[in-house]
Amino acid sequence: MTVVLASVVLPVVLAVGIALAGNRGIRVAQVLAVAGPGGALAAGMSLLASERASSAVAWRSAWLSQGGASLPLGFAGDALAAVMLVIVGVVAACVVVFSWGYMAHESGRPRYFAVLMLFVAAMSALVLADNLVTLFIGWELVGACSYLLIGFWYRKPEATRAAIKAFMTTRVGDVAMLLGMAVLWRAAQTLSLDGIVAALPKMPQATVTAAALLLFVGAAGKSAQFPLHIWLPDAMEGPTPVSALIHAATMVASGVFLVARAWPVFEASGVARATMLAVGVLTALYAALVALAQTDIKKMLAYSTISQLGFMFAALGAGAWGAAMFHLATHAAFKALLFLAAGSVIHGSGTQDMDEMGGLARAMPVTAAAWTAGALALSGWWPFAGFFSKDAVIAAVAAASPGASWILVFTSAVTALYVWSATFRVFLGASRSDHAAHESGRSMLAPLAVLALLSAVAGWAGPAFTERLGAPEEHAALATIAAAVAAVAAGTALAYALYRRAPERGASLPGGLQSAARSGFGVDAAVHALVVRPAVAFAQWVARVADEKVVDRAVEGSAALTGRVGGMLARLQTGEADVYASLVAVGFVLLTAVVVWMGGR
């Protein structure tokens, strides 16, 4: 219960307080805001430190119950929840501190910090939930916070469009998830995870597979897996610290968490696991190639996130949910680092376009060092975190499907290529803009230092991590590791060859391919043409044709007809009382006759 108070209730209280304090109190309120992530972090640490048995920290109640059917509201802190709480707490704390400097000149900061606190609360509820109802409540609320923060700059049409796109695309997944829950509700009569697991052996295989696939669609929507990934690059319209927290480290990873949380359901369905593996591998490769062609530093990182989430789903599909969670944890550290470093770069150079940067290492040495640590971790250089977690993923996939693991090895090379190309283009060479870049302030650099440290050392915690989660572990074959290392080295070397001498050089792909890849190979446009536009046209048709011309005209038409008949009948309106009386009498007799006749049968 204390855990719930610290990680869910405290941030909500802070959110309300910040909103009430308004613009006048924001300087104090934004400092107090650190307590929200602090609560989540403390809750996670205390859970990790406590006994392995998690039932001691459980709190359960009925959310609503009717005639024996009951929807639960409940929390239970196990190791999986604890790990997620620690990730949320650390990254959110870094983001809050970073935002002091990054958002200093914005109006609307009370709104910003209040929604950030709500996000921490919702994310904590999501990870602590011991049933699908509570999990879904947190799941939807983090989505709503994401919507509100992507649209933070509400005057910008791109931002508000991106906010709606993010909400709608993930909601497609959410509705699938709702149906998945309905399947489980019918089969197990409960939505508590324990109850579902207990009922699994009695369920027909088709039911389990349907539930698992539907839950996976929900996870794919939230975690931006192909083809539901289209919202994430657009979501970069939000403030960069938000991108780091919500759209890199925590919320987008909650799809991976969902699968890990409901693992027995997925374990019971080979079809669902094969689907996850295929979608994960496809997404990883596709997004890495698209990242290669981006010139906007945040968009590049967004596609990189999609790609890395693909790695995690590939691991889940291979049955290694421990490896997926490990990569989730290290990715949270190094991708949040890269995003915050990118934020520092944007803050210092005044642009997001890598073509207009260059030579920033001199003006921003700390930021450059931090970014480099992140790049080392993302590309998977030993001994940085990504090396360990990505190898764990590739090893697990190799055990399940060697072909898929080769695609992931190739993707590793592409990953190294895009992140090192970006590094050289941004930080080396001569400046390509006349804007005098400057290093960011201490409140922005301190979070970078913390995350850089974590990106450097977190990888060593791998074995302890999987053991604490109680997940099965796959030991990497030497050949796989060698191949992965070689791929990373090749990618890095290619980036060096292309950009070290000529950082001003533009895109790394040949012309036609570059423009195709930059727009994501047309997936976004296809979805717009095939889904969005027909839906809007159909809505117009329903309102303008079906409703106005058919349904309503039928009503009005019959009214007009009645009017004409009434006009004829009006001749009976002689104004003589005895005529009326006789009509009333006749009507009464007829009505009575009808009633008696029908009732008397």
Next chain:
Amino acid sequence: MHLLWLIVLPVAGALAVLLAGERLAPSRTLSLVVACAEAVLAGSAIARMLAASSPALSWAPGGVLGAVPLSLGLDGLSAPLVGLTALLTPVAVSASWQVADGPRAHHALLLSLEAAVMAVFLAADLVFFYVAWEAVLIPMYFLIGLWGHEGRRHAAAKFFLFTFLGSALMLVGVLLLIGHTGATVLSDVPRVLPLELQRAVFWLLAAGMLVKLPAVPLHTWLPEAHVEAPTAGSMLLAGVLLKMGGYGLMRIAAPLTPEAFREAAPALFALGAVGTVYGALAALAQRDVKRLVAYSSVAHMGFVLVALSARTPAGYAAAMLVMVSHGLVAALAFFLVGALYERTHTRSLEDLAGLAGPIPRWSVLFVFTALASLGLPALSGFPGEFLSLLESFRTFGWWAAVAGVGVLLAATYNLHAVRAAVYGDPVERWASLPDVSAREVVTAAPLVAGIVVLGVWPGLITALSDPAVSALIALVQGGGK
């Protein structure tokens, strides 16, 4: 006797406003006092009901009055709606604070509307139920026809004729039922009708209730009535009047003709599921923000049909949750749109933009309402829609996916409205709009609080409804004989 006061008090209040309004005290003050007193009375009645060993209150007069078909009851199915009505009326009175044109009649009509609606929800007698059902029409007709906007005459007439036609069919159904069974008190009506007769009675009753709900394609009176109605009229129309349809189906039609209801359930489900999609699509295409909210009502009430046609206790509970939630959310939406219209004199989304700049508090409330309306968890819309989806899947399988599309589309029109009105660059024309006043904040507060409380703890409603609904469902499902 207590229950009778729930009807007598607003009637007496309406008379008092009519006779003494503006002379003794402003009509609005009088009517607010009466509406608040009624809310207290309703609260205490519900509290007494919960304290009773079998949670139900009933009152049936004997003696001379025994000849009058007047028998009242309050149980778990009526209590949430009685509470909703008692909450919404003072809010609606406060929302019509600025009505300067005939305030006496306006407020008297609001109170008599409350009395009639209370009578519908408390009626335990078929004849009385029918009389109350019809009585609701009259004050609403005048509210729309006299205080409405440009097209009020046509809208009022359409509203009246549409629902009157429905109720005429309902009357035939009621008469058939009484003629055959000889009983008018609901609990006395024996459930022995032959199937053909059940079918006739059910669909005759349902005709009136489906118009009221409204179910597609019987809904076209609704957008027009809402657009033309004054703010308080829209709030009560959407907030409580539509609920009469769902309540009637659950309380009267389904338990009295269970066999026919079982047969009709798939058709009702289809009407509801289509309604959730149709209403949402139509709302998406609207340019008039009040019409948009009106069509969202069609979509939401579709979920009521989806839920109750599952014929399970949890399905009934879901229908109740959707109804109470929609009562709060739609009332808040119409209040905000009305408050905006008072300031801008436009309802067109094309004229509105960037309101977050000049009127931030209004904007926050509007975004809140949109999120509640699209079914965001922790706000009241979610539990009911979620449970109706679960229960309809249990009964109708994959067909429930259609209602899932309705859930998806609910987000489109709400977010579209937010983007069009609240977001974007502020427009010169609205730069000096006054933000919501203290009175308006106080008016909205009970609705906001209700939406949050029911979203966080929907068990509040099921705690009221549980035994009564389970007993009723036993009648509905036990229709196999």
